Amino acid sequence: MCASTIRTVGASTLEILDPRGEVEYQSLLITERLDSLKGATVGLLDNSKSNADIFLKAIGEHLQSEYGVEEIVYRRKDKSPIPADSIADQLHSQCDAVVNAYGDCGSCTSWCVYDSIDLEKKGTPVATINSDEFVKLGQSEAQSLGMPGLPLVTVTHPMGDLEKPEVLARAESAIEEIVDVLTTDRNDLEEAFAERFLKADEELGDESFYCPI
Secondary structure (H helix, E strand, O other), X not given: OEEEEEEEEOOEEEEEEEOOOOOOOOOOOOOOOOOOOOOOEXXXXXXXOOOHHHHHHHHHXXXXXHHOOXXXXXXXXXXXXXXXXXXXXXXXXXXXXXXXXXXXXXXXXXXXXXXXXXXXXXXXXXXXXXXXXXXXXXXXXXXXXXXXXXXXEEEOOOOOXXXXXXXXXXXXXXXXXXXXXXXXXXXXXXXXXXXXXXXOOOOOOHHHHOXXX
């Protein structure tokens, strides 16, 4: 606790303490990015949200046909609100980079960001997909986990109830930013993403915690 104010009441002096602590954490940098995706192995981390498999497999096809990615490694979590754990270990050991999809509600956004930061700490660059309705929550989670510069690639909300052609269209519209996130100098990414969606001292509104539809 920190002393807040000193007050005098009659002949007595009272020290009023503020019970709120100050949270301090080390701000971690994202890992170094790739020079190029040509010849690389890229992992696709599916958090089991509806349409994530369609979205990611379309991303994998674009990466191979347009950017020279040599191999795609696809892994799917049993459910979204759990850590990837051994799957993250597999992707780190087998892949040069990972695309993680996606956060489009409260709990899945939190765990999506957690998994990406876990991989970044291991040394694997990640493009993390968030829907625009939950990207502020995603950035808040990244800040609280000590990696405020985690790059979040946004797609239009919602994703889960779309027909396949629309999912494929959104994958196509996201591919360029995904490639940029995996290949741009990390210092430039840190500068671009650290407070892109949520300032360091900004508080989340209630609308950031639930789906509006």
